[in-house]
Structures are given as structure tokens and as C-alpha cells.
Amino acid sequence: MTxxxxxxxxxxxxxxAALLAATERVLDHGRLxxxxxxxxxxxxxxxxxxxxxxxxxxxxxxxxxxxxxALGLDKGDDVITTSMSWIATANGIAVNGPAPVFADIRDDLxxxxxxxxxxxxPKTKAILPVHFSGRVSPMEPLLEIAKRHGIPVIExxxxxxxAKRRGRQAGNFGLMGCxxxxxxxxxxxxxxxxxxxTDDPDLRDKLVSLRYNGTINKEDCHTPSLNxxxxxxxxxxxxxxxxxxxxxxxxxxxxxxxxNEALAGVGDLILPTEGPDDxxxxxxxxxxxxxxDALMAHLTAAGIESKVYHPILMPRxxxxxxxxxxEWSHADRCVAEILCLPCNETLSQEDVERVAAAVTGFFR
Ligand SMILES: *Cc1c(COP(=O)(O)O)cnc(C)c1O
Numbered sequence: 577m578t579x580x581x582x583x584x585x586x587x588x589x590x591x592x593a594a595l596l597a598a599t600e601r602v603l604d605h606g607r608l609x610x611x612x613x614x615x616x617x618x619x620x621x622x623x624x625x626x627x628x629x630x631x632x633x634x635x636x637x638x639x640x641x642x643x644x645x646a647l648g649l650d651k652g653d654d655v656i657t658t659s660m661s662w663i664a665t666a667n668g669i670a671v672n673g674p675a676p677v678f679a680d681i682r683d684d685l686x687x688x689x690x691x692x693x694x695x696x697x698p699k700t701k702a703i704l705p706v707h708f709s710g711r712v713s714p715m716e717p718l719l720e721i722a723k724r725h726g727i728p729v730i731e732x733x734x735x736x737x738x739a740k741r742r743g744r745q746a747g748n749f750g751l752m753g754c755x756x757x758x759x760x761x762x763x764x765x766x767x768x769x770x771x772x773x774t775d776d777p778d779l780r781d782k783l784v785s786l787r788y789n790g791t792i793n794k795e796d797c798h799t800p801s802l803n804x805x806x807x808x809x810x811x812x813x814x815x816x817x818x819x820x821x822x823x824x825x826x827x828x829x830x831x832x833x834x835x836n837e838a839l840a841g842v843g844d845l846i847l848p849t850e851g852p853d854d855x856x857x858x859x860x861x862x863x864x865x866x867x868x869d870a871l872m873a874h875l876t877a878a879g880i881e882s883k884v885y886h887p888i889l890m891p892r893x894x895x896x897x898x899x900x901x902x903e904w905s906h907a908d909r910c911v912a913e914i915l916c917l918p919c920n921e922t923l924s925q926e927d928v929e930r931v932a933a934a935v936t937g938f939f940r
Contacts, residue, residue, distance in 0.1 A: 579927045581881035581918050584759055591820060595766070598812040611808030617815050618771070621755070621763075624818075625747040627773040629780040632806030633787050636734040636756020639770035640668025640704075642804060643730050643752040646782040649674045649701050656695050657704040657732075658687035658713075659889050659904035660911060665706055665732050666890045668754075674701065678891040678902030683846070685709065685862060685910060689717035691903055696725055703729045707736030707746050709848065709885070709916075710762065710828075710859030715741060715749040730754065734770075737762040738825045740855035747773045757814055762828075762859050763821050765810040825857050827921040831928055832858035835917060838932035839863070843939030846913075860885055861919035868915050871938050875917075878934040883916045 586592045602611060614632045622630035633639050644655065651673040657665055659678040666676040677700070680691040687705045703722050705713035713731075722729045729749065733739075734756035736746035747753030755761075757769035772783050785792055790801035836849050846864040850856040862885065865871055875882045889911050891900035917931055 578879040594816045613811040617811040628775045630773045631783040633770045634804040635768045636770040637664040638804035639754035642786040653701040654699045655702045659907040661706040681907045686713040706732040709862045710857035712741035735859045739857040769810045828858040860916045864913040874938040
């Protein structure tokens, strides 16, 4: 029996029945495009994040694209982001024209404010931190830097729905917060989806326009954009998932805490323990060890799936490496050491114990 990294089958009969009933309701009312469930989800997510507005979009990548677009940035502008993330973060900036400038990271794998400070120039028009693995970035210093330079912060909270720092929800800190609700994320649909949250009514109106070809009143195009609406069907499923998301987060945290305890002091591991100000959602349990590849092979041989999220630093992707600017020497060291253990609500206690025992066994 293998321990899967993530199993997306819906095996809880109560949840499955609720998702099927939600599907049936949408098929029956027939408002498949921008039906009432989209606004219902927007209202619920805005409330959850302590925000005035939320705009449902078709993916987390779309959320980032539209948030950067809504700032009206262009070629010649720079946006400082982290070097360690899924490439969607850099793409959301670059496809709009501005260049991503890649900052180094700290030991918690989040963007380093000192690196951001060093990289700021008059061309810097925004800072875009990523809450990596479900742990909120150091927002206090980042917001202070942004304020001092008069530039906005956009949060890539794709991995951090429900994560908190000093009691404040991810997505509550920046001018805009971007979520992914794809099938693998914490608040997950059964396909692609995303959301941008903000308190600014003008930005909200811009985002609504940008998600439908840049049109006003769905007719006249003011800014070329893409079609990036959230499906009614997906919104209906997400409303059901939202009811269950805190249970999911609690279960992941419990698995994360179990690993933290079981693996404390084992070998040369650096564990993703929670700081006193953090509420880590453990979207991913990302540990570090210089013997990463050997540990991964050991786990595979023991029937345990593990993954490297994400094996290529953003500035080292083919599309970026020629032109990438910034600094990422610590990120280079970290990316060779990171490994994600299975950490989710479908694992049994036996699975979790088996994973911990296999990791401990490797270092013994
Ligand atoms: C998943 C993810 C995205 C992109 O979201 P999609 O919904 O897959 O387009 C962006 N940034 C980060 C950090 C992510 O993990």
C-alpha cells in the first residue's frame, strides 16, 4: 500500500452528496454564466478575508494577471516578487508588460524584506509576496517598505487560504489579495477557479471589467483583456467546500504538528514549525535537508509519495533566465533542499505515522 501525496477523489459520502446536490441545483436553475452562486461565494470569501469586495475569476493565474493589470502597469515598470514560487506568480506580472524582479528568501521560504529593500528602484511599481506553503509572508516589514516608497502590495495568497499572521487572514494585508481555488488548493473547486479580494471600489470595478474582456456593461471594451470569469458550477461547488474548509485546515495542521513533533531533532532536518505570530495552514508540509534526493528515493522505496514544490526557481525557468534580475543565492540553496511530505485530510493516522517512521529510519 502506497501513501499517496494527494488523493483528489471525494470519498466522504456526505461531502459527495452535497457536491452532487449543488451541481443539480445549478443544472436546474440554468444560470450557468455568472449565476447567483458566483456572487454568493464572492460575498462569503470577502467576509472571510475581512475585505469589502471579492471578484471571482477563472484561476489563480487569472487573479494575478488581473490584479497586476488593474494597477495599469506597463513595459518599463518593475514588480518585485519572491524567487521561490510556482511560475504563475512571475507570469501574472510579465504577461502584462512589467518585469518581475526576483527577491531572495528567508529560511521560512518566504520573501526576504531586506532583499526587497535592496532591489527597490524608481522603476519599482509594486511588491508581490507569495505566502509560500500556507505560511504568511513577513507582511509588517513589507507593508512598511511599500508605504515608505508609496507603492502597493499585491498578495499571492494562492497557497494560503485560511492562513493567518497575528490573527489577520492571508489576503487581508495588501491592496489586493489573489487566491487560487484549483482542485489542489486549500479551498478547492473541482477544476479551476480563483478570486481577487480588495477594499477599493474602483479596483473592484476594474477587476469585474478585466475578467470579461475589459468590457464595461459587458459591451464596450475599454482595455484589452481575457475572458476569465468564474463558472457558476465551480462557485456552487466552492460554496460547499467553503463550509468544510476549516475542518480541512485543522486536519492539515494536526498532521503538520504530528510531523513537527515526530521529526524534531532528527538528522539535519529543518522543519516548517510555526512561529508565535503564525497560523500556518500547512497547505504543504515543506521540510529541508541537504540529503533531499536520497530521502525522496528512500520514501519512494518505502511506498510513500513526496514532491518538490517547486523544483525550479522562477528566475531559472527557460522563459526568464536570460533576462531575470534580482538576487536568489539563498533560494538557490533552499530549492535543492526542499521536500513536501504527504500532508492532507485524507491520510489516516497510520499513514502519517508510517511517513514519520520512514523519514526517521532514513536518518538513523
Ligand atoms: C497555484 C498557484 C498559482 C496559480 O493558480 P492556478 O489556479 O493554478 O492558476 C499562483 N501562485 C501560487 C503561489 C500557486 O501556488
